[in-house]
Amino acid sequence: MIVPIKYNLRNLFQRKLRTILTILGIAGSIAIFIAVMAFSEGMVKSFKKTGSEDNIVVIQKGAFSQSLSSIPKSSRNVIQYLPHIKKLNGIELVSPEVSIEPWVSVPSKGLNDIFMMVRGVKPIFFDVVNKIRISDSKELRNNHAIIGRLAQHKLGSVQVGDQIKIFDEMWTINGVFEAEGSSFESLIIVDIDDLLRASNREEYSSYTVKVDSLNNIDSLIKLIEDDRRFLLSAIPEIEYYTESGMLFNIVRTVGIAIGIIISIGSIFGGMNTMYTSIANRIREIGTLRAIGFSRVSILISFIIESLIIALIGGMLGILVGYFVNGTKMNLLMSNFELRVTYKVMLTGLFLSFVIGFFGGLLPARQASKLKIIDAIKHV
Amino acid sequence: MKFLPFIMKNIFRNKKHMILSVSALAMPVFVILLLLSIEEGFKTLINSTDELILNTYEKGNACVVSSRIFDSYKKKIEAFDGIKKVTGVLRDLFTYQKMDNTVFLTGVNYDEFKTIKKINIIDGSEDNFKKNSDGALVGKRLVNQYGWKVGQRVSMIQYNVDFLINGIFESTDKTYEGNVLVHKEYLSQKRNEEGKSTYFIIQVENASMISPISNQIDSLFANFPKPTKTQSEKDSKENELRDFQEIRKMLSILIFATIIVSIFVATNNISMALRERIVEIGTMRSIGFSKRQIFFIFITESLLLAIIGTIIGMSIAVAILITGRSLSGYIPLVINSILLVKTLSIAILIGFLGGLFPMISAARLSIVNSLKIID
Numbered sequence: 001m002i003v004p005i006k007y008n009l010r011n012l013f014q015r016k017l018r019t020i021l022t023i024l025g026i027a028g029s030i031a032i033f034i035a036v037m038a039f040s041e042g043m044v045k046s047f048k049k050t051g052s053e054d055n056i057v058v059i060q061k062g063a064f065s066q067s068l069s070s071i072p073k074s075s076r077n078v079i080q081y082l083p084h085i086k087k088l089n090g091i092e093l094v095s096p097e098v099s100i101e102p103w104v105s106v107p108s109k110g111l112n113d114i115f116m117m118v119r120g121v122k123p124i125f126f127d128v129v130n131k132i133r134i135s136d137s138k139e140l141r142n143n144h145a146i147i148g149r150l151a152q153h154k155l156g157s158v159q160v161g162d163q164i165k166i167f168d169e170m171w172t173i174n175g176v177f178e179a180e181g182s183s184f185e186s187l188i189i190v191d192i193d194d195l196l197r198a199s200n201r202e203e204y205s206s207y208t209v210k211v212d213s214l215n216n217i218d219s220l221i222k223l224i225e226d227d228r229r230f231l232l233s234a235i236p237e238i239e240y241y242t243e244s245g246m247l248f249n250i251v252r253t254v255g256i257a258i259g260i261i262i263s264i265g266s267i268f269g270g271m272n273t274m275y276t277s278i279a280n281r282i283r284e285i286g287t288l289r290a291i292g293f294s295r296v297s298i299l300i301s302f303i304i305e306s307l308i309i310a311l312i313g314g315m316l317g318i319l320v321g322y323f324v325n326g327t328k329m330n331l332l333m334s335n336f337e338l339r340v341t342y343k344v345m346l347t348g349l350f351l352s353f354v355i356g357f358f359g360g361l362l363p364a365r366q367a368s369k370l371k372i373i374d375a376i377k378h379v
Numbered sequence: 380m381k382f383l384p385f386i387m388k389n390i391f392r393n394k395k396h397m398i399l400s401v402s403a404l405a406m407p408v409f410v411i412l413l414l415l416s417i418e419e420g421f422k423t424l425i426n427s428t429d430e431l432i433l434n435t436y437e438k439g440n441a442c443v444v445s446s447r448i449f450d451s452y453k454k455k456i457e458a459f460d461g462i463k464k465v466t467g468v469l470r471d472l473f474t475y476q477k478m479d480n481t482v483f484l485t486g487v488n489y490d491e492f493k494t495i496k497k498i499n500i501i502d503g504s505e506d507n508f509k510k511n512s513d514g515a516l517v518g519k520r521l522v523n524q525y526g527w528k529v530g531q532r533v534s535m536i537q538y539n540v541d542f543l544i545n546g547i548f549e550s551t552d553k554t555y556e557g558n559v560l561v562h563k564e565y566l567s568q569k570r571n572e573e574g575k576s577t578y579f580i581i582q583v584e585n586a587s588m589i590s591p592i593s594n595q596i597d598s599l600f601a602n603f604p605k606p607t608k609t610q611s612e613k614d615s616k617e618n619e620l621r622d623f624q625e626i627r628k629m630l631s632i633l634i635f636a637t638i639i640v641s642i643f644v645a646t647n648n649i650s651m652a653l654r655e656r657i658v659e660i661g662t663m664r665s666i667g668f669s670k671r672q673i674f675f676i677f678i679t680e681s682l683l684l685a686i687i688g689t690i691i692g693m694s695i696a697v698a699i700l701i702t703g704r705s706l707s708g709y710i711p712l713v714i715n716s717i718l719l720v721k722t723l724s725i726a727i728l729i730g731f732l733g734g735l736f737p738m739i740s741a742a743r744l745s746i747v748n749s750l751k752i753i754d
Contacts, residue, residue: 018654021647028640032633039629062538064472067445101442103618115441115622167439168606199439200604249479250707251626254417258410262637265406269644272399276651329629332622 003293003301008308015277022273023313026355029266030317033259034348035324038338040252042329046336047245050182051237054086054214055128058207058224061231065244066099067117070203075230079207082223084216088127093210095128097121098195100205101332104188105165109156115332116151118166118188120195128208131182132189136160136175140191143198146175148185150335153328164188167198183241186335208237248334263351270359274306278367285367286375299368306360307353314352318345382672386680393652400648401688404726407641408692412714412722414634416700418627419713421620427553428612431463432495433581433589435596436615438606443619444472444483447575448605456581456596461588466491467576469563473535475525481707482521482535484542485558486566495582496552498560503529503546513565515542518556522547524708538569554616557708581609638725645733649681653741660741661749674742678734685730689723 012019051057058079063069079094086093098120103113126138134146145164152158163170171190179185196202211217217236224234235243278285285298293301318340325340390397435456437446448467456465469486489509492498501519508514517527527533527544534541542561550556567573583592593609600607610618653660660673668676700714 018647018651021643021650025640025643025647028636028643032636032640035633035636062536064474064537067442068472100440101445102439103441113441113618113621200606243478246477246479247481254706258414258633261406261410262640265403265641265644268399268403268406269647272396272403272648272651275395275399276655279655329625330622331626 001293001297003288003297005304008301008305011277011281011305012308015280018273018277019309022270022309023316025269026266026310026313026352027316027320029262029355030314030348030352031320032262033351034318034321034340034344035338036255036259037344037347038321038324038340039255039329041341041344042336042339043248043252043331043334044245045339046181046183046185046334047241048238049180050184050241052130052210053236053238054211054217055237056209056211056217056221056224056234057237057240058209058232058234059205061225061233063233066097066206067101069099069205070201071206071230071232072203075204075232076207078227078229079209079224082220084212084220084223086210086212091124093124093128095121095125095208096192096204096206097125097208098192098199098201098205100195100199100201102166102199104155106155106158106162107165108162109158111156114154115330116154116166116188117186118190118195120190120192122192125189125208128210129184131179131184132177133179134175134177136177139174140189141194143169143171143190143194144174145171145188145190146177147173147188149176149178150185150328150330150337151188152176154186154330154335166190169198181337183245183334183336209234245334248331251331263355266355267358270306270310270355271362273309274302274360274363275366277305278302278363281367282370282375282378285370286372286378289370289372290376295368299364302364302367303357303360306364307356310352310356310359311349314349314355317352318348321348382676382679386676386683389676389680390683393655396648396652397684400645400652400684401691403644403648404641404685404688404729405692405695407637407644407729408689408722408726409696410637411634411725412693412696412718413700413712414630414637415718415721416696416712416714417706417710418630419715419718420705420711421623421627423553423711423713424620425613425616427551428616429496429552429582430586430589430611430613431583432612433579433583433593433596433609434612434615435579435581435607435609436577438597438608441618444470444577446577447572448577448579448600448607449603450574450576452600452603452607453579455599456579459592459595461584461592463582463584464491464495465579465581466495467563467579468492469566469570469572469575470558470577471566471570473537473540475533475535478536479707480525481709482525483558483709484535484540484561484566485555486561486563488563489560492560492580495580496555497550498555499549500546501549503544505546508545511543511545512562513542514545514562516546516548516560517544518558518560518708519547519549520553520556520703520705520711521559521708523703524705540566540569553711557705557711578615580612638729641729642732645681645685645729646736648684649677649734650737653677653737657741657744657749660744661746664746665750670742674738677738677741678731681734681738682727682730685726685733686723689726692726693719693722 060069080092100118104116105112162173221234322340324338327338440446450467473482475482531544596609705711
């Protein structure tokens with residue numbers, strides 16, 4: 001026979017202040033946990049979503065990233081005529097790119113020296129990297145730029161028609177684009193030759209190449225890496241961006257560790273509440289036992305009570321934590337939005353379950369072990 | 380003071396409560412100290428810069444590793460009045476074993492570099508480093524990060540770079556303690572970047588010259604193939620770390636949230652402890668304890684619990700932090716007495732605020748009512 005849940009619910013209302021404080025404590029921990037998870041989720045997602053399965057990134061052999069890689073322009077003739085490259089209207093889908101991280105100023109907003117990622121591209125870029133959605137003009141020549149949604153935020157919400165300053169030259173914003181939440185949304189995209197001139201560079205940084213069939217990816221990579229004329233590395237695009245994201249793993253690790261430690265603190269808090277709650281009800285427990293409820297029913301009953309508190313706290317915490325959803329964060333190459341996804345919310349709920357279960361387990365065990373006589377005698 | 384034995388007895392009376400209350404506070408205290416330590420790490424990087432030093436980078440380039448200027452600029456800079464020393468540094472980013480183990484390699488002309496930046500060898504031999512073209516001196520923060528030893532040969536994932544660790548050093552400039560110093564010649568050969576530097580370190584005679592000299596340098600190279608940007612070492616460090624501002628803001632919000640949560644938990648714990656003792660309070664009142672004395676006894680008890688929790692939480696944090704850990708070798712985790720005092724004050728605040736409301740209501744209870752309560 002199970003102790004009716006009504007009994008537990010009534011108990012919670014009996015000790016309102018204590019119940020509310022425990023719920024608030026758990027809600028706070030879960031809210032902190034949701035915030036750090038949303039941070040980690042947003043950061044990882046933005047990198048994982050970047051790239052297409054049939055694209056590969058070609059960089060200087062051994063280079064850490066596109067912006068630390070330089071490849072002579074003449075390599076384009078070599079790459080372009082390799083087999084297995086997809087063609088569109090007879091043109092090979094090979095996009096040479098220059099990646100630089102310059103200080104950018106927005107004179108109209110009085111903003112100076114903002115760390116941005118700028119990519120110089122040719123028009124073919126938009127056929128190779130086909131995630132970029134833009135309703136405005138894609139025209140880049142003569143110092144025009146298009147900027148990603150997150151870049152726009154970092155640049156103080158500049159608008160189409162505004163001017164920004166990169167390498168002492170003024171660039172007019174022609175459009176704002178979205179890229180399915182990928183890290184491309186942090187980019188300022190300009191014409192490759194304009195950028196080479198403005199930055200006094202002569203070499204490309206990388207190529208993005210579209211393969212004609214997924215089966216040929218490995219052979220194309222091998223052909224590029226085996227070429228003796230230029231020392232190059234080729235990496236599937238998705239893998240490249242996922243690895244770039246690993247640079248910030250430490251920030252995630254610390255965040256998640258903090259969330260977990262605070263939740264453990266919460267378990268102790270919950271346990272304390274349940275112990276007191278039980279200590280105050282010893283005679284009641286004796287009575288319950290005397291009228292026929294088994295030890296197991298008592299155990300289950302108290303765990304359920306603790307779970308109710310924890311889950312209410314958890315849901316409240318998720319609700320509060322949800323407010324961080326969509327907050328934009330800037331961290332060098334990693335600009336992203338905090339994302340309270342279903343996964344994050346479910347993890348939060350699961351954690352509150354864990355808090356409730358373990359917070360209730362030991363006290364409930366103690367309650368179920370009481371001898372009827374002792375319990376009823378207790379004053 | 381005369382109540383102290385009584386208070387101590389009370390604390391230890393219900394051990395289970397005590398342990399749980401203390402642990403419930405120790406956890407957040409641990410987190411708070413850790414977060415404060417990260418923030419302090421950022422500050423240390425900025426504050427350990429030298430006020431007589433300027434840094435010259437490639438103009439417009441925000442990336443601290445991809446900036447390149449020509450070594451040929453050095454002679455021209457040395458010719459200015461008021462300049463004591465100039466040295467070029469080539470820096471590049473590498474990874475060790477896996478992509479999230481970042482390592483900054485700083486290629487220096489060691490004899491020049493050492494006269495500007497204080498390098499104190501704590502293990503190994505400086506002479507061996509000078510003799511070995513592929514030798515390296517590793518900052519102590521990085522050594523802690525990866526567990527490297529003197530005599531070990533370490534390979535980077537990129538550019539076939541491998542170096543022999545000849546020594547471990549400390550420096551007054553905490554940035555370099557997270558770097559590997561190698562010979563500039565070695566790094567520029569591996570990277571095929573002979574004749575280039577990432578930045579110059581320039582020592583001037585006095586602080587008033589920083590701004591005029593910066594302007595002179597930058598206007599001289601304004602029309603060169605690589606124009607320059609010169610500023611004080613502190614300003615350039617602040618610029619470098621500026622993109623971490625939002626993370627730092629988030630850290631402060633986390634600290635604040637943790638404090639609030641802890642206050643709830645503490646209030647709850649104390650109000651429960653008091654509830655159990657209402658009859659006792661009634662008895663104490665009836666044998667002559669004043670409301671004020673009762674308030675004092677219980678607030679001291681609550682503060683003592685907070686302090687015990689804090690000491691435990693802080694000890695765990697200190698045990699971890701004292702090993703000289705860091706975030707990827709880049710941001711040091713700093714621990715000092717000011718941080719400890721700060722954390723302790725926060726904990727006392729938590730204990731006090733947590734105890735305040737339950738205590739006031741307990742002290743206000745009339746004697747008759749508190750004695751009447753059974754169960």
